[in-house]
Amino acid sequence: xxxxxxxxxxxxxxxxxxxxxxxxxxxxxxxxxxxxxxxxxxxxxxxxxxxxxxxxxxxxxxxxxxxxxxxxxxxxxxxxxxxxxxxxxxxxxxxxxxxxxxxxxxxxxxxxxxxxxxxxxxxxxxxxxxxxxxxxxxxxxxxxxxxxxxxxxxxxxxxxxxxxxxxxxxxxxxxxxxxxxxxxxxxxxxxxxxxxxxxxxxxxxxxxxxxxxxxxxxxxxxxxxxxxxxxxxxxxxxxxxxxxxxxxxxxxxxxxxxxxxxxxxxxxxxxxxxxxxxxxxxxxxxxxxxxxxxxxxxxxxxxxxxxxxxxxxxxxxxxxxxxxxxxxxxxxxxxxxxxxxxxxxxxxxxxxxxxxxxxx
Numbered sequence: 254x255x256x257x258x259x260x261x262x263x264x265x266x267x268x269x270x271x272x273x274x275x276x277x278x279x280x281x282x283x284x285x286x287x288x289x290x291x292x293x294x295x296x297x298x299x300x301x302x303x304x305x306x307x308x309x310x311x312x313x314x315x316x317x318x319x320x321x322x323x324x325x326x327x328x329x330x331x332x333x334x335x336x337x338x339x340x341x342x343x344x345x346x347x348x349x350x351x352x353x354x355x356x357x358x359x360x361x362x363x364x365x366x367x368x369x370x371x372x373x374x375x376x377x378x379x380x381x382x383x384x385x386x387x388x389x390x391x392x393x394x395x396x397x398x399x400x401x402x403x404x405x406x407x408x409x410x411x412x413x414x415x416x417x418x419x420x421x422x423x424x425x426x427x428x429x430x431x432x433x434x435x436x437x438x439x440x441x442x443x444x445x446x447x448x449x450x451x452x453x454x455x456x457x458x459x460x461x462x463x464x465x466x467x468x469x470x471x472x473x474x475x476x477x478x479x480x481x482x483x484x485x486x487x488x489x490x491x492x493x494x495x496x497x498x499x500x501x502x503x504x505x506x507x508x509x510x511x512x513x514x515x516x517x518x519x520x521x522x523x524x525x526x527x528x529x530x531x532x533x534x535x536x537x538x539x540x541x542x543x544x545x546x547x548x549x550x551x552x553x554x555x556x557x558x559x560x561x562x563x564x565x566x567x568x569x570x571x572x573x574x575x576x577x578x579x580x581x582x583x584x585x586x587x588x589x590x591x592x593x594x595x596x597x598x599x600x601x602x603x604x605x606x607x608x609x610x611x612x613x
Contacts, residue, residue, distance in 0.1 A: 288384060289575060290319035290597040292518040293391070293460070293481035295561040296571070297363065298322070309369045312386040315572035319372065319381035319597055319604075321415050321481065323393040323562070324360055326353040327422040337431055337496025340422040346399070353397035357390075357411055364388060371412050375605045382601055389604065391458070391481075393562075394420030400442055405449040414604065416450050417458035417481065418443060419466065427466040431499050432492055439469025451476045454611025456604055460518075460557075464489065464506045471513055476610070477603050480510050482520040482557035484532065485545060497524050504548060511553035514606075516599045518557015519545060521569040538568050539581040542595060551591040555600045 297308045312318060329352055332341040344352075364371065372378055372387035381387040390413045398404045408416065418439075419429040426443035428434035439447070439462075447470055450457050459467050460481045470478060480502060489503025502510075507517050519541055524530040531541045545554045556578075558569050569575055579596055587595075594602075 287316070287579060287593055287596040288319075288382065289315065289317045289572070289579060290321075290381070290556065290600045291317065291560070291572075291575070292321050292479055292516070292555050292557040292600050293323050293393075293458075293520075293559050293562075294320055295323055295325075295559070296320070297561070298360070299561045308363075308367050309386050311572060312369075315576045316384075317572040317575065318384055318386050319378065319389065319601060320387070321389045321391045321600075322360060323391045323415075323417070323481075324353070324356050325393040325420065325562075326356070326397040327394050327420050328356075331421045337499070338421045340432070344396075344422075349397045349399055350404070353392075357413075360390070361412075372414060372604070373412060375608045378601050378605050378608070382597065389414050391415035391417065391456075393417050394422075394424070394461070395426060395446060396420065396422055396424055398426075398446065400425040402442065402445040402449045405446060405455070406453060409453045409455060413455065414608070415456040415458060415479075415481075416446075417460055418446065418470070419461050421461070427469065428463040429461045429466075430463055430490060430492060431461075431496060434463055434465070434492065438463060438465030439473065444469065444473040447473045447476070451607070451610065452612050454608040454613075456607045459510070461500070463492075464503065467506050467509060471509060477514040477606050478510060479515050479555075479600070479603055480507070480517045480557075482518045482559045484519055484522075484541065485517065485548060487529075497522055497527075497530065507545075507549050511549040514553075514603070516553050516555045516603060517545065517549065518555045518600075520557055520559040520563055521567040522559065522563045523566045523568055532568055534568065535574060535577045536581055539578050539585065542578070542582060543585055543587075546587070546591065546595065551587065552594050552599060554595050556595070 297306050330342050330344050331338050372389040377387050395418050418426050427439040428436050447457055457478045458481045459478050483500045485507045486501035490499040490501045492499055532538050
């Protein structure tokens, strides 16, 4: 471990009360450190670790205090193909429901093992903003609902507070980006799920959805959505493109999400042999965050790394790497309010808006 890494790991809680910002200064003289959030992460879920993992310690050491832990629900029905992840079989009735419960129970057991608290209320989000680590349970896909909006309430009872509508298998809720669209966007059933999420105080995540699905979700009623993870390409993608292009947002769709008050998260996928793809290192990840801020506004940009779900050789592999991004952004001339928003405030604001608008 280098001396710079040791410096990053030594934090003392502080704040700029006059500005209302949550900062954490390192021991380095005059350096200011913000707490961090990640809108989409699988960190600690999938990779074997010879020496184990103490997730709360890693979060505390890196100042990562709000982590949206995304539980996939269709992993047993997809496979990697030359053009990316594709559906390879059709689930039987109730298979998705049972499989998701099993996966969520495994994550719950890890949280209990680590004595790591979930973010269930707006007060928990405030605790994360004040430096206390919280994990916010999220779903990557809502296939486990199996077309039954009433199951959203059960997911909420299990502690889920962030629900992504679609993933990699065909969904009755709407179309996803990496398969031939069959619904024309969000379905009427998908609209009911969006409404139920908003009623219960859950963040609606449009990631993996087509542009038409985004339009449908925005038209389905009030609420502030997120696009938790991918990137903004010059034109957006098509389902027949390479997966990293297909998964991208167009500037027009990103601006629609921003206009509703939402946020777009940047992932950590590495792409070889495409000079047009902008993210190759910590520095260029920071460059892309700045470009996104210029395109849709700094109040609508966040980290959505997809750690441990971003494929081989990701740009960022742990939260020390994300702290490096934060350190790099500190040198870019963004003001403190903008930095605090990108680092944690934008996502925290959206989560609190959803929670506080609940109508149980």
